[in-house]
Amino acid sequence: MSQNIAKQTEELLQPILDELSLELVDVVYEKEGKNWFLRVYLDKDGGIDIEECGIVSEKLSARLDEEDPIEGAYFLEVSSPGVERPLKKEDDFVKYTGENVYIKLYEPINGEKEFTGKLLQFDNNIAKISYKDKTKTKEVEIPYEKIAKAHLAVIF
Structure with missing residues (x-):
């Protein structure tokens, strides 16, 4: 409804x-x-x-x-959607490439269901994120259809 x-x-x-x-x-x-x-x-x-x-x-x-x-x-x-604007459409991911994002997945990738980091690119329905894992910087590619929820993120 x-x-x-x-x-x-x-x-x-x-x-x-x-x-x-x-x-x-x-x-x-x-x-x-x-x-x-x-x-x-x-x-x-x-x-x-x-x-x-x-x-x-x-x-x-x-x-x-x-x-x-x-x-x-x-x-x-x-x-206004505020500083943590939701990313709802594929165009949003393209528009906000280079920004910090939070992404929650329907199913895990590399054992993780949530990622916070910089959106490096969005191409061919795949979001590429750079994120910190303890002291290392890692990258992950996330297919658009696996994204349950996403928004811009404020990282301190």
């Missing part, structure tokens, strides 16, 4: 984003405690500001009221 709502929201949202030249990062419909949240994450080159989030929120809220795809009450949140 929540995936259907996210997909319907994306369809309602896309014309608004096209008009404002904004990029959809993610739509998540999830329950926290007893409340439901529809969270929309947006971005653009140079970052998105609170005014743009407000405009999208108003326009999307009107469209959601018209179409009414969600039964019951929920909270709508429109925001």
